[in-house]
Amino acid sequence: MTVGIRHDDLRRRNRAMVISAVRRNGQTSRTEIAAVTSLSHSTISAISSDLISEGILAEARHEQLALKRGRPQVALALEPKAAVVMTVVLSLNFLAATLLDYAGEIVAEEQHRLDTRAMPREDLIGECVAIVRRKLDDPRRDGRRVLRIVLAIQGITDAPARAMLWSPITPHTDIAFADILEREFSVPVTVENDCNMMAVALRWRDPERYRNDFIAILLSHGIGMGLVLKGELFTGTHSSGGEFGHMIHRPDGALCRCGRRGCIEAYAGNYAIWRNARRMDENAEPVDDIGEADMRALADAARDHDGPEREAYRKAGEALGFGLGSLFALIDPAPVAMVGASAAAFDLIEPALREAIARTAGGHHSTSISFDTEPDELALLRGGCAMRALTFVDNEIFAAGNPAQMELAAGHEMA
Amino acid sequence: MTVGIRHDDLRRRNRAMVISAVRRNGQTSRTEIAAVTSLSHSTISAISSDLISEGILAEARHEQLALKRGRPQVALALEPKAAVVMTVVLSLNFLAATLLDYAGEIVAEEQHRLDTRAMPREDLIGECVAIVRRKLDDPRRDGRRVLRIVLAIQGITDAPARAMLWSPITPHTDIAFADILEREFSVPVTVENDCNMMAVALRWRDPERYRNDFIAILLSHGIGMGLVLKGELFTGTHSSGGEFGHMIHRPDGALCRCGRRGCIEAYAGNYAIWRNARRMDENAEPVDDIGEADMRALADAARDHDGPEREAYRKAGEALGFGLGSLFALIDPAPVAMVGASAAAFDLIEPALREAIARTAGGHHSTSISFDTEPDELALLRGGCAMRALTFVDNEIFAAGNPAQMELAAGHEMA
DNA sequence: CTCTTTTTTTCGAGCCTCGAAAAAAGTGTG
């Protein structure tokens, strides 16, 4: 806020700018970078020659860019050998780790099932540590230093992204994953909410559509949200925030998994749809495990004939619609992506959702609000984590480029 | 976003930093500025001597600061003669304009009643133009150039802050006040939402309490909100946003002034409290005019005995509580200021509000959420507009300090 | 093989911030 800008900040920021331009475009020339950053050619030339000599960027003669007259543009690309990062995804009964090079290509990956809900605390932590260790020891890492680990988890994380506070995947709470992994491996770690990482991934995957303001909603057992405002991930001010699923739809309404009543999730989460489709009382204790096949059967039944199944999806749509309407009243409409396996049933949800949203203040232009479905949540999740880790390296480590920092990076470990 | 930082930006930002340090503290020394900005003493010295020679700052020997040994600190203060700004407040049946010097002292002001709801469009605009003209012609302006006009208005404004789109104070819509006034007076103008300006004022009035994240809620005929997140006014992404009063409290519930059903305002606005206290149907058409005395009588009745009046305030509290709970689920709790004449009845609202918020996901620490009441909304409104106008001059005009810009400022008008 | 076009690098100029040292403007003390 009040802190002045010093002379060295200038170089740091402009280095970051150059790196980010290359990361966004995959391959760019110095001329293009000069154009988008509105810095002079001389400056870009100086910075990129520094970055190349530091082994962060590399010239790649692979250009299909300029078939014009004149000296052809030299493509700049990220140097894959500059570093590697790791992503870890921990979700219900599932653990995966991926090692990626600095250019974002997958170097090694591993995933397997495990019974997260029944595991003792120490075993859960142990499995995470073990999978990280195996990936760190993977020969394909080829001696490249690991500069960042990002762990994505369903549930609530703390604001500095260092701990899981609560998660539906385990009864255990307050697990300081970042501290644990940093102590073990001396690599900087953050713990991120899964929906936030999906939003990050959407932004990289389709920057045209998901530019400065958009919403990713995870339709799953529970309801999650990732929110990007003004081009930045909005993570609440203290904890992870963005608990869209626990906005109140009907005061004193249906029983939610969180113990409260009337949350959106208590109408739109898988367990809520299940409960309504089975004509159970809306105060019935939420069921824990509903197989994907069961949900698909429910959706098929709803498509097939009018009945409690169809009504259950209608109620889900209504809850989501009023919730989005309230959200839009606060932040103005934005594109929405419906993510997750249950997004495949969005056709059943959408009519009631649009009908509800049109009756709210946020629904001014309800017909112009666009919904997109992305059934493959795991792919998004991994992609988002990868970009989160890589941009951290870009902005926090390589942009600084001060000798101490680089020295540290050159050793294979960080304090 | 992607734009690089050039050499002159650096000076501009550091100049802005110095000016803002002086504006915040009223009087500061160079040493203090160096401390808070973490810039070197030489830099601060150079910048402040520039600012003094440009007539933006002035040395004021008025120090009660350092009674220590050593050379006494020289106080720096804003030079009142550097410029003047104007604020215009247009609310229900009321119009006011204030001229302030660069240090924020009131130079001239004027206010009067007028029947905004019955006035033809041209008359409403005409009154605003006339009051601005009278203040511009005020001899107390003393030749100082007017560098900014901020007009605050109840209702919805567009995002670039140039037009009033809709307002409860007049049947007319889409009045491009900024363009109209700029054409007339050649001074840059913005049109701001009243609740947003109140939030701005709170931040300046009590920076300890209202720092980076807080909420100002206007309890009045309608319900408005100003939201500050991460130290910045959050104004939605397209239009003015922040329509807290029109979040949905009960789907298909009570009739709101906006024509929809179940909005928070339809339970907590003055007309809603009135409607409930009179045991009218909750779908009864909202009453337009309720005098302040009538509302006070209602509140007194509610304090005196249990009955429909007390129940009406309870319902208002419940609606506000669930609404805040949903809001807090999204953005995490923050201090709340209840602003406006009706905030004087907050004692009647608070119990039900707290009870409701405790039943929401955002109410984790409901007891620690603090509410503050600020009955004098007009004072806040004026103060907020003044700071908005002055900081614009600070950051957009004086921070740049380039010859062209300064030349422009020296002439008494801007293009 | 030479000319034209476009990209990239080189080089000196002009700012800006910084640290160190000097100057300034007081207070305490014998």
Place this chain on the structure above:
DNA sequence: CACACTTTTTTCGAGGCTCGAAAAAAAGAG
């Protein structure tokens, strides 16, 4: 009342950074 001490402010040269202009490089066109 002079002198030492303390703290603030200014001065000055050094070091960095970006910029514009010019030069060099690397093609295609004729």
